[in-house]
Amino acid sequence: MKGEGVKIIIPVRCFTCGKLVGDKWEDFNRRVKAGEDAKKVLDSLGLKRYCCRRMLLSHVGIADEILKFHEEKGRRKQIKPF
Ligand SMILES: [Zn+2]
Numbered sequence: 001m002k003g004e005g006v007k008i009i010i011p012v013r014c015f016t017c018g019k020l021v022g023d024k025w026e027d028f029n030r031r032v033k034a035g036e037d038a039k040k041v042l043d044s045l046g047l048k049r050y051c052c053r054r055m056l057l058s059h060v061g062i063a064d065e066i067l068k069f070h071e072e073k074g075r076r077k078q079i080k081p082f
Contacts, residue, residue, distance in 0.1 A: 010059050016051035028056050 012022035024045045031041045042053045 011055060014049075014052040014055050017049060019047075019049070019052050021047065021052055021055045025056060025059065 010022050010025040013019060014021050024047065028038075028041050028045060032038050038057060042056065047053050047056065
């Protein structure tokens with residue numbers, strides 16, 4: 001885990017059906033970033049229900065938003081440090 005800038009927290013279980021999804025996040029994230037189709041990755045991870053797929057899919061969007069915020073925060077610090 002050393003060297004990884006942003007630590008992403010994902011709910012361990014699906015809110016709707018209670019299936020374990022937290023352990024699949026890392027694999028999912030890595031494969032999607034490597035260019036794999038998110039739909040295929042979810043299928044191969046065994047997340048067939050939409051409620052569970054949503055857990056991982058919506059998390060990608062949130063992570064990106066947070067990342068943007070951090071980058072913007074960094075830029076502002078450079079301009080006006082205090
Ligand atoms: Zn579910």
